[in-house]
Amino acid sequence: MSLTYDEPQLADVLALAEEVWRSFVGDDEPLLPAEPDPGIVAYAATVTIAGAWNGAVTLEFGDGTAEAVSARMLGSGSMTEADVADAVGELVNMVGGNVKSLMPGPSALSLPVVSAGRVAHSNDTTEICRCDLRWAGLPMAVSVHAHRRQDGHQS
Amino acid sequence: MKILIADDSRVMRQIVIRTLRQAGFAGHDIVEAGNGRELVDLARAESPDLVLSDWNMPEMNGIDALATLRGSGDATPFGFVTSEGSDDMRARAEAAGALFLIAKPFTPEVFAEAIGHILVG
Numbered sequence: 001m002s003l004t005y006d007e008p009q010l011a012d013v014l015a016l017a018e019e020v021w022r023s024f025v026g027d028d029e030p031l032l033p034a035e036p037d038p039g040i041v042a043y044a045a046t047v048t049i050a051g052a053w054n055g056a057v058t059l060e061f062g063d064g065t066a067e068a069v070s071a072r073m074l075g076s077g078s079m080t081e082a083d084v085a086d087a088v089g090e091l092v093n094m095v096g097g098n099v100k101s102l103m104p105g106p107s108a109l110s111l112p113v114v115s116a117g118r119v120a121h122s123n124d125t126t127e128i129c130r131c132d133l134r135w136a137g138l139p140m141a142v143s144v145h146a147h148r149r150q151d152g153h154q155s
Numbered sequence: 156m157k158i159l160i161a162d163d164s165r166v167m168r169q170i171v172i173r174t175l176r177q178a179g180f181a182g183h184d185i186v187e188a189g190n191g192r193e194l195v196d197l198a199r200a201e202s203p204d205l206v207l208s209d210w211n212m213p214e215m216n217g218i219d220a221l222a223t224l225r226g227s228g229d230a231t232p233f234g235f236v237t238s239e240g241s242d243d244m245r246a247r248a249e250a251a252g253a254l255f256l257i258a259k260p261f262t263p264e265v266f267a268e269a270i271g272h273i274l275v276g
Contacts, residue, residue, distance in 0.1 A: 019260055020259075020260045022260075023259075023260030023261065023262065024170060024260055070166070073166055073170065074166055074169060075169075075173070083165070083166065086164050086165055086166045087164075087166045089164065090164040090166055090167050093164075093211070093238050093259075094238045094259045094260055096238070097237065097238025097239040097240075097258075097259065098238065098239075098240075098258075100239060100241070101239060101240055101241040101244075105241060105243055106243060109211055109238070109239060110211075111163070111211060111212075111213060
């Protein structure tokens with residue numbers, strides 16, 4: 001896709017996440033937009049994009065979601081915590097890599113960072129889009145943050 | 156035939172192996188590398204017929220691993236399987252000597268089209 005924007009659009013980010021889910025998690029349980037879940041964030045996975053556009057793409061998983069998604073990706077219910085971190089890291093790597101392809105380049109994609117719990121974003125970032133979702137009834141969310149200069153423009 | 160799969164994600168290596176099977180390429184010997192440096196070492200030790208490599212990996216990334224192989228005269232067929240499929244990345248891959256770049260997420264059909272002619276015989 002060669003179309004680029006000043007900032008990632010929510011519809012595009014959601015479409016990318018849906019494509020990743022269909023390909024690697026399964027097409028029998030779609031990602032569905034949902035109300036924000038008040039529960040805990042059990043895992044968060046994020047990649048950063050640095051260069052002509054600077055930002056971060058993050059996936060947040062509610063209690064039990066990351067384990068269920070990982071089991072579907074691996075085709076097995078027998079997993080270690082490292083397997084879960086590996087699987088959700090790869091998911092955000094794919095969504096983030098495709099977001100990077102939508103944005104002006106050149107830029108570099110980081111390796112994924114996976115945390116137990118919510119990821120903290122720095123003060124010089126702004127959440128530019130977020131979609132709360134449910135997969136197989138389990139809560140998760142995808143969001144994009146952009147780094148901004150002090151004058152408010154994208155750095 | 157022997158296929159070397161390099162990706163720092165064990166989950167993704169398993170998905171690539173599963174997709175190869177779904178694309179009709181079951182029964183080949185598989186060798187796995189967790190980063191570009193292991194890729195180079197295993198390519199030299201195992202003499203694979205095809206290398207499928209991620210781009211972003213710790214220790215050594217895929218494009219540097221390809222450059223290292225080509226710089227030492229190793230012409231093993233090499234393709235990327237990566238989350239970044241921009242025109243720029245495809246051009247860089249081709250210039251470095253890669254035969255194809257498969258963007259994640261992928262389907263068995265994409266695998267079949269990209270590597271079918273390489274794994275014949």
